[in-house]
Amino acid sequence: MSWAMILGAVGFWLAAWWFNTWLARRSPQSAAARRTLRLAVPTIFGITLLVLWEGITRGANIPTVLLPPPSMIAERFASSTDILLADFRQTFLKAVLIGYALGCGSGFVIAIAIDRSPFLQRGLMPVGNLVSALPIIGVAPIMVMWFGFDWPSKAAVVIIMTFFPTLVNTVQGLQAAEAMQRDLMHTYAAGYWQMLLKLRLPAAAPFIFNALKICSTLALIGAIVAEFFGTPIVGMGFRISTEVGRMNVDMVWAEIAVAALAGSAFYGVVALIERWATFWHPSVRGQND
Secondary structure, three states: OHHHHHHHHHHHHHHHHHHHHHHHHOOOOOHHHHHHHHHHHHHHHHHHHHHHHHHHHHHHHOOOOOOOHHHHHHHHHHHOHHHHHHHHHEEEEEHHHHHHHHHHHHHHHHHHHHHHHHHHHHHHHHHHHHHHHHHHHHHHHHHHHHHHHHHHHHHHHHHHHHHHHHHHHHHHOOOOOOOOHHHHHOOOOHHHHHHHHHHHHHHHHHHHHHHHHHHHHHHHHHHHHHHHHHEEEEEHHHHHHHHHHOOOHHHHHHHHHHHHHHHHHHHHHHHHHHHHHOOOOOHHHOOOO
């Protein structure tokens, strides 16, 4: 055991923690400096965690089968970019994006139908609750039997996982418009669709985007787990389950890193679209600088 390496990593982490705390307390005047500060704080925090991870795993001689150091994971990442890219295309660009679009889109459309019809509200909402309670490890094998081993079965799992959050949040958001605002629209002789497009959907936008952000992570998790139950010889879930059996833990962590980066980027894109679309909302106005 190398105590010098461990103590050096811990010392670096403590110094970086103090510096990050000092940065977090700053309040610069310019908008550019504030944006830079918001990016610098989590970046420094992430780097300190990696340095601490590297120092402890190497200093304590932790077996790489249990926990490989970040440098080893980075080396495997750099040497396996072609495999990681193929897995990313299979899982994210096909199953996740297609399933996400169909699941969230159908949830939104059904929410509009439920809002329009009290009968559907009483009949479909309990069914939606039932669908949300279905265990993914029970649904995934059935979807594989129905749609085959390729990406459509994984997209079907993603649809199931993203449908209900979008449905519930949209239905709740459509009720967010205040009674006084609705009465004002009625005085202008606004019909249902005019009120929906000009008042109720804008009021529901924060709820809808909350669902989209939640589903952006659920979709990736659902697709990866679904690939454990049958897939072609490509995909993030297939690679993780296969390399765990081969004890290639560094490759497993490389796939986890790809999934984490893809999920974070996906969430960030949805959040940016939310800020652009709901710039008028009080929760967003203060963040635009």
